[in-house]
Amino acid sequence: MPHLILALWFAVAAPAPAALEAEAKKIEQMLIAPCCWNQQVSLHQSPAADEIKRFIRTALADGKTTQDILDVYVAQYGDRILAEPPARGFSRLIYVAPWVFLFGSVGLVVIVIRRLRVPAAAAPAAQTSPAAPTSDEADRIDEALRNLD
Numbered sequence: 001m002p003h004l005i006l007a008l009w010f011a012v013a014a015p016a017p018a019a020l021e022a023e024a025k026k027i028e029q030m031l032i033a034p035c036c037w038n039q040q041v042s043l044h045q046s047p048a049a050d051e052i053k054r055f056i057r058t059a060l061a062d063g064k065t066t067q068d069i070l071d072v073y074v075a076q077y078g079d080r081i082l083a084e085p086p087a088r089g090f091s092r093l094i095y096v097a098p099w100v101f102l103f104g105s106v107g108l109v110v111i112v113i114r115r116l117r118v119p120a121a122a123a124p125a126a127q128t129s130p131a132a133p134t135s136d137e138a139d140r141i142d143e144a145l146r147n148l149d
Contacts, residue, residue, distance in 0.1 A: 024056045027066055030083050031073060040083050 028042035035048040052073070059069050073081045085094065133141065 020057065020060050023060055023066065024053070027056050027060075027069055028053060030066075030070065031081055032083055034077050034081060037080065 025042060029040050031041045031052060033039055033041050033044035033046060033049045033052070035044075035046045038044070041049045041052050055072075056069055059072075070082070079085050
């Protein structure tokens with residue numbers, strides 16, 4: 001009977017190996033290899049990366065959460081170990097700057113287009129032909145042209 005209870009407990013309470021492996025892969029992508037600070041642990045091939053991979057799987061099997069595991073490495077190496085730095089302090093600029101540049105560029109394009117359109121719209125009005133001369137003006141023009149001959 002105790003074996004049956006133990007088997008049921010493992011079936012219900014213990015996470016499936018596939019779920020643990022998927023969670024381990026996700027955590028590996030969240031960490032940078034501390035030996036060279038170049039690649040994510042999931043991609044890096046080094047003893048340090050291999051040790052982190054083993055620790056992640058052991059910790060998950062022991063019931064630790066993703067945040068618990070990340071906290072261990074942040075305490076040891078600082079925020080630099082995280083592939084995606086937290087949005088605080090100077091790192092917040094990474095998340096805010098693209099939006100600022102996007103909206104700034106759209107605003108600049110709108111301003112430039114409006115300024116280019118205003119002279120084009122005003123130009124046809126300025127190029128209208130003058131009104132036809134009145135009869136007095138036509139007589140004076142004819143007289144001036146005869147005097148030129």
